[in-house]
Amino acid sequence: MTVFALHPQLQKDCLIIGDLPLCRALLMNHRRFPWIILVPRVENAKEIVDLDAPRRGMLMEEIAQASEAMQRHFKPHKLNVAALGNMVPQLHIHLIARFEDDAAWPNPVWNSGVAAEAYDAEEGRALAGELASLLIAKPGTNRQNAM
Amino acid sequence: MTVFALHPQLQKDCLIIGDLPLCRALLMNHRRFPWIILVPRVENAKEIVDLDAPRRGMLMEEIAQASEAMQRHFKPHKLNVAALGNMVPQLHIHLIARFEDDAAWPNPVWNSGVAAEAYDAEEGRALAGELASLLIAKPGTNRQNAM
Numbered sequence: 001m002t003v004f005a006l007h008p009q010l011q012k013d014c015l016i017i018g019d020l021p022l023c024r025a026l027l028m029n030h031r032r033f034p035w036i037i038l039v040p041r042v043e044n045a046k047e048i049v050d051l052d053a054p055r056r057g058m059l060m061e062e063i064a065q066a067s068e069a070m071q072r073h074f075k076p077h078k079l080n081v082a083a084l085g086n087m088v089p090q091l092h093i094h095l096i097a098r099f100e101d102d103a104a105w106p107n108p109v110w111n112s113g114v115a116a117e118a119y120d121a122e123e124g125r126a127l128a129g130e131l132a133s134l135l136i137a138k139p140g141t142n143r144q145n146a147m
Numbered sequence: 148m149t150v151f152a153l154h155p156q157l158q159k160d161c162l163i164i165g166d167l168p169l170c171r172a173l174l175m176n177h178r179r180f181p182w183i184i185l186v187p188r189v190e191n192a193k194e195i196v197d198l199d200a201p202r203r204g205m206l207m208e209e210i211a212q213a214s215e216a217m218q219r220h221f222k223p224h225k226l227n228v229a230a231l232g233n234m235v236p237q238l239h240i241h242l243i244a245r246f247e248d249d250a251a252w253p254n255p256v257w258n259s260g261v262a263a264e265a266y267d268a269e270e271g272r273a274l275a276g277e278l279a280s281l282l283i284a285k286p287g288t289n290r291q292n293a294m
Contacts, residue, residue, distance in 0.1 A: 082229035
């Protein structure tokens with residue numbers, strides 16, 4: 001039996017928001033950009049197409065949920081959604097809330113020269129908790145999709 | 148009635164591969180990186196969550212089809228899949244075949260300083276045609292999904 005283990009680099013760079021049905025949701029510890037990372041809890045997945053079709057469907061819906069949570073919480077000008085994985089091979093999807101006055105706009109955040117700046121411990125915990133309350137379904141509640 | 152129109156920047160930068168059920172598939176005219184762009188033919192969509200759930204499901208499956216076509220044709224080390232849209236607001240998804248010896252590795256291709264280099268006209272047409280034959284289902288054939 002194999003067990004899902006978060007890649008050490010993601011563990012180092014991120015705070016835990018919580019688990020959706022497919023993905024572990026993380027908050028990148030980088031206060032310059034509001035940044036969620038979704039990691040499907042599937043062993044050895046590197047590419048989106050390494051997931052079977054039902055899991056790809058779940059991933060898409062969890063991307064949509066995380067997008068809506070970020071739109072509600074951060075009110076960004078644009079979302080950037082990306083599965084790159086050139087450096088960290090474990091499949092993970094970036095969702096970044098972008099603003100026209102952020103430090104990298106209009107370029108992507110990677111390789112932008114903007115140094116990572118960690119959240120204060122309390123600030124990071126609070127934000128991860130707020131995102132968890134938007135993202136992680138409570139038993140007995142049924143999140144309405146406005147689409 | 149509104150009609151889908153490809154954003155002029157995408158029209159300028161890309162060759163046409165053809166239409167999938169949801170998306171127009173384009174080949175970025177940049178021979179340094181094998182690069183497909185999928186554009187859902189949906190008016191005014193800017194974010195993935197601007198699509199309704201059934202169209203999001205179609206988008207995911209077309210991303211998977213394009214990923215498999217790129218894996219088969221280019222045999223990349225990694226795929227990069229991203230919806231950014233900071234500059235071109237029309238929703239479009241990049242799929243880029245990456246190699247450990249490509250000009251931007253391991254960085255993302257955007258903002259990498261690698262100048263675009265257009266395909267020769269014949270080379271571009273031939274590649275778009277080969278990708279179309281992998282991607283666009285012919286009537287009466289049923290593409291087997293190996294997943």
